[in-house]
Amino acid sequence: MRLALAVLSLVLLILAGVVIYGQFQSHWQDSQKEYLNQALAMAKTPAEKASLEGRDPKLEQNIVASFKDAHGGTIVDRCESCHIAVDDPRFDKGNEPVRTHPYLAQLGDVQKNGRWERKHKFSEFGCTTCHDGQGHGLEKADAHGEDDAWPYPLLGFTVQSNWDKSIALHVQGKDYLQANCARCHTDKDFPGTPLVTRGRELFFKTGCFGCHRIQGLSSGTIGPDLTQIGKERKVDYLWGHIVDPRAYTPTSVMPKFKLSDDDRKALVIFLKSRQGTTLAESPMEAFKLDTSTIAPVPESAAAVAATVSANLSTSARGEQLVNGYACLSCHKLGDHDGGISPDLTYEGLIRDHDWLVSHFRTPRSRIPDSNMPAFGLPENDYGDMAAFLLTRTTSPPAMSPADTYKTLCARCHGDKGDGKGVNAIYIDPAPRDLTLAEFMANKPHDRFINSIKNGVPGTSMPPWGKVLTDDQVNGVFSYVWATYVKEKPRELKPRKVPDVNPVAMSQQSVDRGETIFQARCIGCHGKKADGHGPNSPDISPRPRNLRNFAFMNSASDHRLFESINYGVEGTAMPSWLDYGLQQNDVGDIVNYIRSMNKAAK
Amino acid sequence: MGAALKQTDAGGQQMPRRKFLAWLSGVGLVGSTVAALFSTYFFMKPRATYGQPNRFRIGRPEDFPYGARVAIDSKRVCIVRDGGKIAAISTTCTHLGCIVAPSETGFQCPCHGSQFDVDGNVTGGPAPKPLAWFQVSLTPSGELEVDKDSEIQTGTYLNV
Numbered sequence: 001m002r003l004a005l006a007v008l009s010l011v012l013l014i015l016a017g018v019v020i021y022g023q024f025q026s027h028w029q030d031s032q033k034e035y036l037n038q039a040l041a042m043a044k045t046p047a048e049k050a051s052l053e054g055r056d057p058k059l060e061q062n063i064v065a066s067f068k069d070a071h072g073g074t075i076v077d078r079c080e081s082c083h084i085a086v087d088d089p090r091f092d093k094g095n096e097p098v099r100t101h102p103y104l105a106q107l108g109d110v111q112k113n114g115r116w117e118r119k120h121k122f123s124e125f126g127c128t129t130c131h132d133g134q135g136h137g138l139e140k141a142d143a144h145g146e147d148d149a150w151p152y153p154l155l156g157f158t159v160q161s162n163w164d165k166s167i168a169l170h171v172q173g174k175d176y177l178q179a180n181c182a183r184c185h186t187d188k189d190f191p192g193t194p195l196v197t198r199g200r201e202l203f204f205k206t207g208c209f210g211c212h213r214i215q216g217l218s219s220g221t222i223g224p225d226l227t228q229i230g231k232e233r234k235v236d237y238l239w240g241h242i243v244d245p246r247a248y249t250p251t252s253v254m255p256k257f258k259l260s261d262d263d264r265k266a267l268v269i270f271l272k273s274r275q276g277t278t279l280a281e282s283p284m285e286a287f288k289l290d291t292s293t294i295a296p297v298p299e300s301a302a303a304v305a306a307t308v309s310a311n312l313s314t315s316a317r318g319e320q321l322v323n324g325y326a327c328l329s330c331h332k333l334g335d336h337d338g339g340i341s342p343d344l345t346y347e348g349l350i351r352d353h354d355w356l357v358s359h360f361r362t363p364r365s366r367i368p369d370s371n372m373p374a375f376g377l378p379e380n381d382y383g384d385m386a387a388f389l390l391t392r393t394t395s396p397p398a399m400s401p402a403d404t405y406k407t408l409c410a411r412c413h414g415d416k417g418d419g420k421g422v423n424a425i426y427i428d429p430a431p432r433d434l435t436l437a438e439f440m441a442n443k444p445h446d447r448f449i450n451s452i453k454n455g456v457p458g459t460s461m462p463p464w465g466k467v468l469t470d471d472q473v474n475g476v477f478s479y480v481w482a483t484y485v486k487e488k489p490r491e492l493k494p495r496k497v498p499d500v501n502p503v504a505m506s507q508q509s510v511d512r513g514e515t516i517f518q519a520r521c522i523g524c525h526g527k528k529a530d531g532h533g534p535n536s537p538d539i540s541p542r543p544r545n546l547r548n549f550a551f552m553n554s555a556s557d558h559r560l561f562e563s564i565n566y567g568v569e570g571t572a573m574p575s576w577l578d579y580g581l582q583q584n585d586v587g588d589i590v591n592y593i594r595s596m597n598k599a600a601k
Numbered sequence: 602m603g604a605a606l607k608q609t610d611a612g613g614q615q616m617p618r619r620k621f622l623a624w625l626s627g628v629g630l631v632g633s634t635v636a637a638l639f640s641t642y643f644f645m646k647p648r649a650t651y652g653q654p655n656r657f658r659i660g661r662p663e664d665f666p667y668g669a670r671v672a673i674d675s676k677r678v679c680i681v682r683d684g685g686k687i688a689a690i691s692t693t694c695t696h697l698g699c700i701v702a703p704s705e706t707g708f709q710c711p712c713h714g715s716q717f718d719v720d721g722n723v724t725g726g727p728a729p730k731p732l733a734w735f736q737v738s739l740t741p742s743g744e745l746e747v748d749k750d751s752e753i754q755t756g757t758y759l760n761v
Contacts, residue, residue: 002619002622002623002626003622005622005626006622006623006625006626006629008626008629009625009626009627009628009629009630009633010625010628010629011629012629012630012633013628013629013630013632013633013636015633016632016633016636016637016640017636019640020636020639020640023640023644039741047738048738051736051738054751059648059649060654061649061654062654063651063652063653063654065653065675074651076651078649087658087740087742087744088740088741088742089741089742090741112661113663115742115743116742117661121658123657123658
């Protein structure tokens with residue numbers, strides 16, 4: 001017992017000793033000792049030697065008085081506790097951390113009488129203002145922000161352990177420091193930050209501004225506001241999210257843009273530089289900026305206009321707008337394919353001026369579930385763009401049905417006809433799965449031919465009858481049938497379906513229809529009838545959005561009655577007559593659906 | 602074990618062992634207590650406070666023309682250049698800590714009228730002590746560095 005006590009007490013003593021010793025032995029003290037020793041060896045005068053000998057390692061810190069950090073706190077940088085030689089030009093070949101911070105003409109450093117003089121003095125700017133990292137930290141991992149929990153890892157130099165290895169390589173390098181230069185140097189074409197300038201250009205050129213708002217720059221509302229994104233996210237997240245948005249946010253509707261690595265880097269740096277209030281602005285200036293953009297005057301319009309030469313005919317101006325801005329980062333036009341949105345090559349045949357202009361103004365006025373943003377460009381730009389697209393009136397050369405399918409249909413419906421073309425995930429309603437024989441074989445051919453020839457209103461299916469001859473349409477359809485459906489058309493059972501809704505439209509009928517709908521239909525079609533009911537994610541094809549007014553208004557009563565009464569083969573829609581609905585109930589539901597779409601118009 | 606100990610107690614031979622163990626425990630416990638107290642005492646005093654650092658750079662010698670007397674109020678120091686010699690004199694009044702201003706005759710305190718000569722010696726008013734002189738050194742990058750932690754003899758200049 002006594003022995004145990006004695007041993008324990010000794011262990012305690014040793015532990016206390018180790019802990020206290022550890023507290024007095026820090027890495028920063030080692031670096032300072034190393035520096036002092038080397039400086040002593042270099043010292044030339046006795047006075048210098050004496051002052052160095054009298055110096056003990058001491059915590060060095062810069063308290064930056066001129067401005068605050070991103071969150072309004074005081075900047076306290078203790079970096080020089082380890083990086084003790086940053087301002088001592090004799091250590092330009094030293095090993096980190098005892099090494100001179102390079103003198104660079106790019107940073108505004110100048111040589112006077114053979115000595116360099118810094119423009120951004122560390123005592124005025126601190127270190128983290130440019131480099132990020134955690135100024136308070138006294139251990140390397142803490143100070144450099146290598147710990148996952150630190151929000152601002154050293155820009156461009158630190159790779160945190162939780163960063164994806166494939167991304168980590170891309171977000172290294174001193175170029176990333178430009179993001180912090182731009183926190184003060186906000187001028188549009190500041191020569192010291194070419195990558196920020198390039199990123200800003202790409203922000204407009206690839207159409208980011210259509211969805212994302214950046215205070216004072218753009219006013220998109222579909223995606224998150226990026227005004228402060230640099231404060232909220234680390235560079236690895238920005239990179240990864242641009243490469244594959246859904247890997248980070250599974251529900252993201254952001255397309256995967258085709259960008260080169262250099263362009264991605266420029267965008268990441270530009271985004272990292274967006275920190276809300278810049279260091280050059282006082283909170284009052286930020287407040288003014290905030291209220292001045294309530295009625296957005298997007299810089300986007302000016303940015304677009306700046307790239308277009310004046311004195312051009314409308315369609316030539318439109319061509320520059322379409323080519324130079326946003327459109328082709330998603331759409332296909334001729335040989336250029338953005339891989340996200342429909343083909344504009346035959347737009348002049350397919351659409352008319354009104355359709356195009358109203359679609360530019362509000363894409364959802366024509367295709368209610370379109371993911372295209374309303375870019376908010378000036379009205380005459382829309383007119384010019386429409387004028388250019390209307391010149392695209394050349395039909396494709398005569399091709400075999402297989403080639404026609406490949407050229408015109410495969411982008412959405414897929415090479416295998418399964419409705420999974422390259423851009424299918426961006427299209428809502430989704431392209432039809434042509435291999436779904438259960439559906440295909442139970443519908444009359446006329447309906448398919450009609451859909452191909454006249455398009456399907458409210459969806460991305462265009463009226464191909466305006467591009468192809470009837471023979472070509474029939475040829476493609478036969479090809480689809482033979483290649484993908486691979487089944488004989490079934491004999492359709494005669495069904496008792498009224499051509500016109502027998503229940504007269506009235507408020508009572510609509511109310512009854514709503515009651516039934518909310519009781520029976522919302523599991524799939526959703527409470528708002530927008531096709532996003534709780535079961536909808538598991539269902540393929542997806543339940544119809546019954547508020548797609550363009551589509552619903554084109555669907556006849558006959559079609560609605562048939563679908564509700566007998567269900568839709570090959571889909572999750574059951575036959576509601578079997579589930580106990582009466583013809584009158586169905587009539588009420590149809591009235592309810594019609595009433596919603598009238599209002600939506 | 603208890604029984605065994607009792608037996609040996611009776612023998613009287615193991616008492617030194619007991620004492621030794623007690624002594625050892627005592628040393629361990631007292632030692633760690635002292636260490637704990639020492640470290641507690643030591644860490645009561647912070648290694649760094651959120652004040653402006655006491656060692657700071659003020660610029661290059663050529664920034665101060667001959668005969669200049671430049672008061673840097675934010676650092677509470679006055680840089681004096683006398684020919685090729687430079688010194689840093691505190692501008693904190695030794696009376697109640699107001700910031701003194703350089704005048705033609707030396708320094709004057711606006712609060713209670715203390716007067717100092719050009720070297721900071723008291724020539725009038727309630728100030729009890731002369732103004733402190735701080736060590737000035739030339740860093741390898743060619744800048745002047747003032748260390749307010751080390752006071753030096755009045756009249757000690759740095760030759761530049």
